[in-house]
Amino acid sequence: MKLNEFYPKTLIEPFRIHSVEPLRFTTRAERQKALKKAGYNPFLLSSQQVIIDLLTDSGTGAMSSNQWAGMLASDESYAGAASFYRFEAAVKDIMGFNHVIPTHQGRGAEHILFSCIAKKGDIIPNNNHFDTTRAHIENNGAQALDLVVKEGRVPSLVLPFKGNIDLDRLEMLLAEQGRNRVPAILLTVTNNSGGGQPVSMDNIRQTGAIAKKYHVPFFLDACRYAENCYFIKTREKGYETSSIIEIAREMFSYADGCTMSAKKDGLANIGGFLALNDDTLARRCRNMEILVEGFPTYGGMAGYDMEAVAKGLYEALDEEYLSYRIRSIASLGEKLALAKIPIVKPTGGHALYVNAAEMLPHIEPLQYPAWSLTNALYLLGGIRAVEIGSVMFGMQPDGTEKPAAQELVRLAFPRRVYTQSHIDYIAEVLTCLNEQKEVLRGYRIVSQEPVLRHFTARFAYLG
Template sequence: MIKTIIEPFRIKSVEPIYFTTTEQRIELLKQASYNPFLINSEHVLIDLLTDSGTSAMSSRQWAGIMQGDESYAGSPSFYRFEKAVRDITGMPIVIPTHQGRASEKILFSITGGKGKYFISNTLFDTTRANIEFSGAEGIDLLCEEGKHPSIPAAFKGNMDVDALKQTIERVGAANIPMVIMTVTNNSGGGQPVSMQNIKEAKAICAAHNIPFFIDACRFAENCYFIKLREEGYANKSIKEIANELFSYADGCTMSAKKDAFANIGGFLALKDEALAMQCRNLLIITEGFPTYGGLAGRDLEAIAIGLNEVLEEPYLQYRIRSIEYLTNKLIDAGVPVMQPGGGHAVYLDAKAFLPHIPPQQYPGQALVCALYTEAGIRSVEIGSLMFGKYDETNNLIPAQMELVRLAIPRRVYTQSHIDYVAEVIIEVFAKRNNIKGLVITEEAPMLRHFTAKLKPVE
C-alpha cells in the first residue's frame, strides 16, 4: 500500500515566503505584545493562525470571478450562488452576507436578548460574542469524550443530549431561541459530530418546539467523517450525507471562508419566511441588498463554485489524511495533542504540554509565542485567553481546555511544510521547561484575544 499523501491538484501560481532569524522574531513578538494577531503576515513563515479566508482558490473559481456580475439587484451571480446553497442545504431562503459573523450578528440581533439562552455543542468565539452582545447567554454542552484530548473517540464533537434535556428543563424551552450544532466542532478540537447525534438533538428540539440550527462552516469535512466512521454511510456520496444533515435543521449560518474555499463571504439559510423577512430587513441596513449582501458578484461566483468543489471526495480524503498525518507524527514523538486528528486543524494540549504554567498565565498563548519564536509558525490559542471569564472578584475562571490550534489553510501548504511544522513542534516540546507564562497588560471587553497585549511573567 502506497503511504505517501499527494495533493490532488497542481500548483499554477506561487507566492514567496520570507525567512526571519530567531533574534528578529524575538523582537517582532515583543513589538506585538506577545500576541501573534498583531504580527505583520510578511514576518510569518508558516501561517496557521486560521483556515478562514486563507484557502487557495482553484482555476475554476478564478475563471468564475471573471464572469461575476456586479448589478446592484438581481445579479445572475446571486442566482448561481443561491442554487449552490439550496442544492446542498435544501433550504429555500438564502441570504448572502460578507462573512459568517455577519450572519450571526443578524440572526442573534433578532432572536437574542436578555434572559435568553442559546445552546450548542460548543460555540466558537465570534458566535458566542454575538450572542452575548445581544444580552443572551451561550451554553456549551460538549459530550464527555470531547473533554479529554488524549483519549480518542470517533465523534468527540457531539452534544451531550442528556444535558440538553436537563438544560431545557432548567431554563425553560420558551427562553431558548435555538439550539446550534457546530460541525465540525472548532473549539472542541475540530472534532466531528455524528448524524445520530444530530438526529437526537433535533428530536429533542422538535419535542419542545425549539428551532435547530447548524453552524455549517466545515460541513463537508464533517460529512466525510460521517462517511468514514458512522454505520450506514460508507456508500453514500458527500452531497447525499450533507443533504440529510441539513434536512434536520431549521436554518444554518456559514462562513464561506472555510469549506467553500472563498477568501470572503458567508450566508444565512432558512426555512421560516417570517424570520427571513426580519433578517433581510436588517441585512439591507447593515450589509446590502438581498441579492448581494455585502459581497461583490465575483465573490458570489467563487463561493458557488467552491461549494461544489468541496464535495469532491479526493480532496476531502487528502484534507483529512493530511491532518491525521501531522497528528500521528506528533503522537509518535510524545507530544500531547488532541486525538484523533480533526478536520481542519491540529490541536496541541497546552495544559499537558506546559504543566508548569497555570491557566492564569495562559499556557496556550505561551506555547503560541514559543512556536513563533522557534521557527516563525503562527497559530492561535483556544483556551483561557480566548474563552476565560472573570468572576465578581476579578479572578480568572479558566476555560475547560487549554489548546493551541494549528489551522491548515486549504490547498496552500505542501507535505514538506507540514513536515517542517512537526519538526518545530517536537523541538519546542523538548525545550518546554524553559517556556514562561504570560500576563495581560491590556484587553478589550469582548473577543480580547484578537487585540490583547501581554508580557512574560517576571
C-alpha cells in the same frame, strides 16, 4: 502485462500548483523583535513576518482555476445580480433551505440571526460555541451554554464523534426552560472549540427531533460542513457507500437553518450566509441585513465573491480532496505522537490541536500556557498558530476571569496551500520545542478589550 497492485505510502496533494507565492524566511532575532513590538500577540504580527501561517483556515485557502474563471464572469449589479442567483442555487441544492441571506462572512450571519432572536435572559445551547458566536450571543444579553458530551472534554480519548452535543443535558434544559428562554439550539459541525471533532449524523438527527419536540428552532454552524460529512462517511455505520453530497443533504434536512462562513468549506477568501426555512424570521433577518450588510441579493459580498462560493461549496465536497486534507493532518498527528507531544485525539479535519495544559503543566492556567506555547512556536520556527484557552475564553460576561475548560493551541491549515514538506517542518519545530519546554514561562495581560480580547490584547512575558 501482469503487475501487482500498487499501494503508495507517499501522501501526494490531489492538485497541481498553478501559481506560487514566495515565503520570506525570517531570523530568530527578527522574530523576537517583531513579537515584542506586537505586544506578544501573534494576531498583531504582519504576515510578512510569518514563515508558515496556521493562525486560521478562514479565508486563507487557495482558490481553483474553476473559481477564478467564474469570478471573471460575475455580475456586479446592486440588485438582482445573476451571480446571486447562482450562489443561491448552490446553497439550496446542497443545504435545502428556503431562504438564503448573503453576508460578508460568518460573523455577519451570526450578528443578523442573534440580533433577531436573542435577548437578555435567554439561553442558547451548543456543543461548543466558538469565539464570535459566543460574543454575538452575549452581546445581546443571552447566555451561550456549552453542552458537549463529557468525552469531548478529554483530549487523549480516542472516539469517533467527540463533537456531539449531550442530548440528555439538552433535553433537560428544554424541559426546564422551554422556548420562552431557549430561542434556538445550535450545533457546530465540526466542533472547532473542542478540537475540530466531528458530530455524528445520529446526534444531529436526535438533536433535530428534540428541537421539534419542544418547538425550538435548530441551526447548524456549518462552516466546516464538508469535513464533518467526510467523518460521517468514514466513521459512522451505514454511510460507507453514500456520497459526500448525499450525506450533506441529509445532515441539513434535520435543521431549520444554518449560519456559514464560506471562508472555510466554501473555499473562498471572503463571504458567508444565513440560510433558513422560517418565512417570518427570514423577513426580519433581511430587514436587518439591509441595515448592517447590504441589499438582500448581495449582502456583504461582491458578485465575484458569490461566484467563488457557488463553485467552492461543491469543490469542498470532493472526496479525494477531503481524504487528502484529513489524512495530511492525521500524518502530522502521528509524527507528534511519536515525539510524545500531547494532542487532541483523534486529529480533526481542519486543524491539529496541541494540549498545552498537559505539555506545560508548570504554567498556571491564568498565566496562559497555550498562549505561551503559541508564541514559542513562532519564535522558534516562524509558525503562527492560535490559542484556544483562557485568553480566548477566560473572560466572563461580568468582567471576571476563570480558566477555560481546555488549554489548546490550534494549528489551522489553509486549504490547498501547504505541502507535505511544510507538514514535516512543522513536526520538526514542535519536536524541538517539546525537548526544551521547561524553559517556557507564562504571560500577563497588559491591556485588553472587553469583547474578543484575544484579537488585540497586549502581553508581558513573565520569564
